Amino acid sequence: MLKMKKISTLLLTSVLTLSLAACGSGGGSKDAAQPSAAPANSAAPTSAPASSNPQDDIQPITIKISHVVAENTPKQKGAVAMKDEIEKLSNGKIKVQVFPNSQLFGDKDEYQNLVANNVQFIIPDMAKLVGNDPGFNIPSMPFLFNSDKAAEGFWDGPKGQEIFKKLEKDGVLGMGFWPNGPKQITNNKRPIKAPEDLKGLKFRTQGGQVLEKVYATLGAGSVSIPFNELYTALQQGTVDGEENTFSNIESKKFDEVQKYTTVMGHTRVDYVLLTNTKFWNSLNDATKKIVEAGIKKGTEVARTEANALNEKAYQTLKDRKKTEIYVLSKDEIAKFRDALKPVYDEYTPIIGEDVIKDAMSRE
Numbered sequence: 001m002l003k004m005k006k007i008s009t010l011l012l013t014s015v016l017t018l019s020l021a022a023c024g025s026g027g028g029s030k031d032a033a034q035p036s037a038a039p040a041n042s043a044a045p046t047s048a049p050a051s052s053n054p055q056d057d058i059q060p061i062t063i064k065i066s067h068v069v070a071e072n073t074p075k076q077k078g079a080v081a082m083k084d085e086i087e088k089l090s091n092g093k094i095k096v097q098v099f100p101n102s103q104l105f106g107d108k109d110e111y112q113n114l115v116a117n118n119v120q121f122i123i124p125d126m127a128k129l130v131g132n133d134p135g136f137n138i139p140s141m142p143f144l145f146n147s148d149k150a151a152e153g154f155w156d157g158p159k160g161q162e163i164f165k166k167l168e169k170d171g172v173l174g175m176g177f178w179p180n181g182p183k184q185i186t187n188n189k190r191p192i193k194a195p196e197d198l199k200g201l202k203f204r205t206q207g208g209q210v211l212e213k214v215y216a217t218l219g220a221g222s223v224s225i226p227f228n229e230l231y232t233a234l235q236q237g238t239v240d241g242e243e244n245t246f247s248n249i250e251s252k253k254f255d256e257v258q259k260y261t262t263v264m265g266h267t268r269v270d271y272v273l274l275t276n277t278k279f280w281n282s283l284n285d286a287t288k289k290i291v292e293a294g295i296k297k298g299t300e301v302a303r304t305e306a307n308a309l310n311e312k313a314y315q316t317l318k319d320r321k322k323t324e325i326y327v328l329s330k331d332e333i334a335k336f337r338d339a340l341k342p343v344y345d346e347y348t349p350i351i352g353e354d355v356i357k358d359a360m361s362r363e
């Protein structure tokens with residue numbers, strides 16, 4: 001796993017090398033497992049590599065990307081940008097299929113299927129990875145990051161990268177941080193304006209001990225439910241509420257089944273783009289360079305789109321008028337911050353004081 005800046009430099013160099021090579025000035029590395037596609041060329045100097053066109057070395061593979069959210073989200077925009085870049089740079093030799101909306105795998109089974117290489121990329125909400133390392137609770141720590149940029153700085157930095165590395169024992173590689181953004185609270189019972197308003201309500205969470213603690217601290221119950229079952233759970237009253245980003249609330253029409261929304265931004269949905277080592281190690285250099293360029297493009301697009309899509313979705317929710325929106329004032333937010341301090345008391349030692357300190361220092 002490389003830091004984004006390093007990846008950028010590496011990929012820029014790689015793509016330049018590929019373009020130059022495509023003009024006839026270079027040769028690609030050959031994978032012993034791949035048949036040589038280069039025609040014998042008697043006119044070529046004897047010192048020339050076996051294949052003068054790196055396009056010949058690109059493995060004709062199909063890559064599957066699976067995720068659980070709708071089309072109008074930063075995750076889908078990033079995945080499609082990744083697909084387009086890979087297919088463009090490989091002249092269609094590498095095919096990429098993107099499966100949104102849990103069409104291929106849902107929250108419960110996407111990780112195991114990644115490990116088994118039934119899918120080559122997934123982009124889970126980190127709250128769904130907390131069983132692998134408590135560091136994945138970082139986006140669930142109340143009011144920790146002030147912006148997508150602050151979260152990016154942390155996950156691109158050494159502490160964030162160390163947390164991604166914890167997945168390597170499963171044969172899983174963290175290839176990049178993709179933000180979605182701050183979460184807001186929705187529910188069907190009453191407007192939430194103060195910590196006491198949550199008492200006795202039951203919330204769905206994405207999962208994880210910290211989110212459970214957040215609700216318990218506020219006197220509410222919580223249960224983790226997969227994303228693709230959430231609309232029905234809200235509609236049938238299995239839970240009273242949930243927390244999510246504007247783009248997820250709007251694109252899945254949760255406002256149809258949630259009377260109240262409170263703009264709070266207390267926790268975040270943040271993703272890590274994951275692949276598996278079985279797939280990654282099967283790629284030769286020429287193929288890997290193109291996939292890396294796709295990852296770089298997808299990451300850029302997801303990062304650029306996240307905030308804009310949330311803003312747009314917020315406006316759509318206001319226009320649709322199905323859910324009553326309440327925006328907490330600074331003073332009201334301060335009350336929630338105070339009420340949620342016990343979450344830090346309990347989880348700072350578990351996640352690591354150095355990790356929390358690094359995250360808090362990001363702007």
Ligand code: LMR
Binds near residue numbers: 124125180206226269
């Ligand atoms: C959720 O389950 O609410 C979100 O994590 C879905 C997602 O991937 O954004």
